[in-house]
Amino acid sequence: MTDQTITITVNGDPRDVVADSTLxxxxxxLTGKPLAADGTPEDGSRLGVAAAVDGAVVRRGQWAGHQLSAGQSVDIVTAVQGG
Known part of the structure; x- marks a missing residue:
């Protein structure tokens, strides 16, 4: 990683991230859980999170290879149980 940062929008709020950050x-x-290459938590727990970049859902298995770019809009949503 580099020391340079870019600004993206996360759930409607501007956020600075390292320039070569991935999803x-x-x-x-955001979750505090280190992820394996396939997007699952390394500790084996459940994540319950989905992500979209510029309105397009990015599959969990593609998060590690999806590099973020300046100006992108990222939505991170959490599954909620109930009715």
Whole structure:
């Protein structure tokens, strides 16, 4: 990683991230759970999170390879149980 940062929008709020961050890095930062290459938590727990970049859902298995770019809009949503 580099020391340069870019600004993206996360759930409607501007956020600075390291320039070569991936979606997996961002989800790890937001959830506090390190992720394996396939997007699952390394500790085997459930994540319950979905992510979209510029309105397009990104499959969990693609998070590690999805590099973020300046100006992108990222939505991170959490599954909620109830009725």
């Amino acid at each position: 997996a890095h961002l989800v790890t930062e």
